[in-house]
Amino acid sequence: MIRLESLTKRYGDLRAVDDLTLEVPAGELVVLIGPSGCGKTTTLEMVNRLVEPTSGHIFLEGKDVTRVNVSTLRRRIGYVIQQSGLFPHMTIADNVATVPRLLRWEKQRTVERVNELLALVGLDSATHATRYPRELSGGQQQRVGVARALAADPPVMLMDEPFGATDPITREHLQDEFIRIQSELRKTIVFVTHDIDEAIKMGDRIAILGEGSYIAQYDTPEHILSAPANEFVEGFLGEGLLLKRLQLARVRDIETFDDWPKLRLDDEPAVVQETLRHISREWVLVLDEQARPRRWARTSALREGTDRLSNPGEPIQTVLQDEFSLQQALQEMLISTSGGAVVVDADGRYRGVVYIETLNRAVRSMRADAEDQLVEVDRAAGNGGARR
Numbered sequence: 001m002i003r004l005e006s007l008t009k010r011y012g013d014l015r016a017v018d019d020l021t022l023e024v025p026a027g028e029l030v031v032l033i034g035p036s037g038c039g040k041t042t043t044l045e046m047v048n049r050l051v052e053p054t055s056g057h058i059f060l061e062g063k064d065v066t067r068v069n070v071s072t073l074r075r076r077i078g079y080v081i082q083q084s085g086l087f088p089h090m091t092i093a094d095n096v097a098t099v100p101r102l103l104r105w106e107k108q109r110t111v112e113r114v115n116e117l118l119a120l121v122g123l124d125s126a127t128h129a130t131r132y133p134r135e136l137s138g139g140q141q142q143r144v145g146v147a148r149a150l151a152a153d154p155p156v157m158l159m160d161e162p163f164g165a166t167d168p169i170t171r172e173h174l175q176d177e178f179i180r181i182q183s184e185l186r187k188t189i190v191f192v193t194h195d196i197d198e199a200i201k202m203g204d205r206i207a208i209l210g211e212g213s214y215i216a217q218y219d220t221p222e223h224i225l226s227a228p229a230n231e232f233v234e235g236f237l238g239e240g241l242l243l244k245r246l247q248l249a250r251v252r253d254i255e256t257f258d259d260w261p262k263l264r265l266d267d268e269p270a271v272v273q274e275t276l277r278h279i280s281r282e283w284v285l286v287l288d289e290q291a292r293p294r295r296w297a298r299t300s301a302l303r304e305g306t307d308r309l310s311n312p313g314e315p316i317q318t319v320l321q322d323e324f325s326l327q328q329a330l331q332e333m334l335i336s337t338s339g340g341a342v343v344v345d346a347d348g349r350y351r352g353v354v355y356i357e358t359l360n361r362a363v364r365s366m367r368a369d370a371e372d373q374l375v376e377v378d379r380a381a382g383n384g385g386a387r388r
């Protein structure tokens with residue numbers, strides 16, 4: 001856990017950071033977002049002691065950072081600076097190895113760590129390790145910056161607009177990859193951005209900052225979106241609040257999926273016939289041996305023996321992964337002709353079915369005050385007559 005207490009930094013008359021109190025829970029990613037010059041970078045620099053506070057305290061796991069040795073402190077903190085900050089005259093491998101070298105790791109251990117980290121951030125070390133930063137794209141340089149910060153496996157990461165210098169598509173890739181990495185590593189992270197969509201996507205919590213790092217609101221993305229504290233926050237959230245909520249909520253957050261009659265390829269023939277006896281629906285879902293949806297089958301044809309489970313049959317149009325956002329889910333369902341979709345988990349296993357009405361209900365329960373936007377969803381729901 002990181003705790004900032006009445007943290008203040010003055011440059012002459014200017015209060016770059018003015019009385020900031022904030023707690024970052026262990027293992028969470030907290031986003032600082034605010035206008036340029038509001039003191040975000042200065043705050044990170046104080047945590048890392050690149051800049052000494054004028055007053056106030058910073059506690060890292062209960063210890064006052066001004067009382068610990070600076071190099072001991074920095075060993076526990078990975079720092080990704082704005083614009084990647086790679087050393088231009090050093091190869092990618094040497095850049096990533098900076099901290100391990102300072103820590104005098106053995107050569108073999110360092111080499112292995114560098115390769116492991118490059119792989120982790122999605123770079124092939126055979127092609128990239130011996131190159132120089134200028135030979136890499138902006139997005140690749142940002143990845144190297146993240147790898148370098150992770151090198152000594154610090155429990156804390158400070159990330160200052162780490163994906164700032166990249167185009168929107170690369171940026172999304174980097175975000176998705178970092179979310180995956182963080183879900184495994186569970187670092188305590190302070191992440192600075194000026195992009196609200198990035199904040200909503202990445203943050204377990206978001207601190208929306210005004211001038212002097214005054215906290216306008218500090219809460220989960222869900223709460224900020226459904227109850228912005230004031231006009232300043234609303235201004236930050238900008239247009240399309242409903243859309244942002246749809247992007248945030250996941251299919252797996254839907255309270256209950258519906259079920260559908262199903263058979264597995266490895267079901268014994270007797271079991272198949274017994275199951276079919278109890279199915280009143282025209283269609284049954286066929287799952288493979290790993291419970292992954294494979295196709296639809298007509299119950300009558302299976303009963304009469306004119307179809308067999310192993311036949312190719314009727315493909316499943318719309319399959320939703322449970323980590324899809326509601327926005328993705330709606331999009332998928334709007335382009336399909338059936339009003340329902342099959343939901344699967346990350347391994348592709350069957351979890352249930354949802355109908356467009358289910359999504360519509362989920363959207364409504366998100367306390368959407370943007371009524372006019374909801375009409376769109378309603379209309380789509382009316383059109384989607386369930387074929388099955």
Ligand SMILES: Nc1ncnc2c1ncn2[C@@H]1O[C@H](COP(=O)(O)OP(=O)(O)O)[C@@H](O)[C@H]1O
Pocket residue numbers: 011014016034035036037038039040041042043
């Ligand atoms: N070394 C410095 N000397 C004087 N003023 C500074 C210095 N560093 C930052 N500032 C000022 O402090 C304020 C906060 O800067 P910064 O933390 O970089 O903001 P942000 O990262 O939110 O854009 C700005 O007004 C900036 O000009």
Ligand SMILES: [Mg+2]
Pocket residue numbers: 040041042082160
């Ligand atoms: Mg900055």
